[in-house]
Amino acid sequence: MSRKKILYVEDDTTLAFLTADNLEQYYDVMHFANGAEAFEAFKTEEFDLCILDVMLPLMDGFELATAIRERNVAVPIIFLSAKTLKEDRIKGLKLGADDYLVKPYSMEELILKIEVFLQRSQKQPAVKKTTCDVGTFVFDPANYALMKNGETITLTERESALLKLFLDNKNNILKRETILTALWGTDDYFMGRSMDVFISRLRKIFKEDENIRIENIPRIGFKLVIKE
Known part of the structure; x- marks a missing residue:
């Protein structure tokens, strides 16, 4: 069975390395450090799920999620952010995200949520x-x-x-x-x-x-x- 492909956008080098290293045990991960490059990749590649930081250079996570939703209403989107305000969480969900995890997050919880959303997406064609x-x-x-x-x-x-x-x-x-x-x-x-x-x-x-x-x-x- 082919591995699912994840778009991961995070500009913190250390966090990105640790998260991607864990996720790559289960998925194919394409990592980008800014929103603009990530969106260019999204326009040409097929992804099964997107994981976005909010505070990103060139194009922030909210802008990136909006651009992604304009092209694809179905792909699951998970925000990972240090922004803890309720207003930020609600904004992300209103933009069409499926979930919003606050840093620091556990890898176990992130992988569990990824699996839930991937399974739901697989059922959608039915x-x-x-x-x-x-x-x-x-x-x-x-x-x-x-x-x-x-x-x-x-x-x-x-x-x-x-x-x-x-x-x-x-x-x-x-x-x-x-x-x-x-x-x-x-x-x-x-x-x-x-x-x-x-x-x-x-x-x-x-x-x-x-x-x-x-x-x-x-x-x-x-x-x-x-x-x-």
């Missing part, structure tokens, strides 16, 4: 390429897209998976732990914060349709309500 109506929107889960009036809103893979989970349980309460386990594989506080970010974005998208709402059920979870 998604049926069908669309469904969501109020006045049309949802295309295979292409991570919501369409309305000729306009297309591109979702991240995680947002698309979250919406599909809601639709599979339309008008029924979904517990927070059920959503977290289904999408992240763990019921974790920081993953819960990530989930809240994605739900907030879906709410903003659907606010144009008064017949769709994602209700917050205090201390339990959420419910997608669609009036027919």
Whole structure:
């Protein structure tokens, strides 16, 4: 079985060496010390997952993630950063990242998360390429897209998976732990914060349709309500 290919971007020489050395036991790793060179490589190479530092020269991690998402909405992105503010974590997730680990991180945790995202990506082709109506929107889960009036809103893979989970349980309460386990594989506080970010974005998208709402059920979870 061929090894998965990872784009790793980190400008700290020592940290980059140690992390890449560990990852290369399991994956093919292409390392770059700045965002601009990494993006040039992304445009010509096929990667299974991207690991990005935030504070990078020439093109920072947030800019790089935005550029990557414009070309590929599905490839998993993990941020590794010394920036610990909640606002930075939320910004990274809003840009389409799948996870945000704060330095110093453990290699065991990083590899575990890589495996979770790679396994999820491998399963993605099995998604049926069908669309469904969501109020006045049309949802295309295979292409991570919501369409309305000729306009297309591109979702991240995680947002698309979250919406599909809601639709599979339309008008029924979904517990927070059920959503977290289904999408992240763990019921974790920081993953819960990530989930809240994605739900907030879906709410903003659907606010144009008064017949769709994602209700917050205090201390339990959420419910997608669609009036027919």
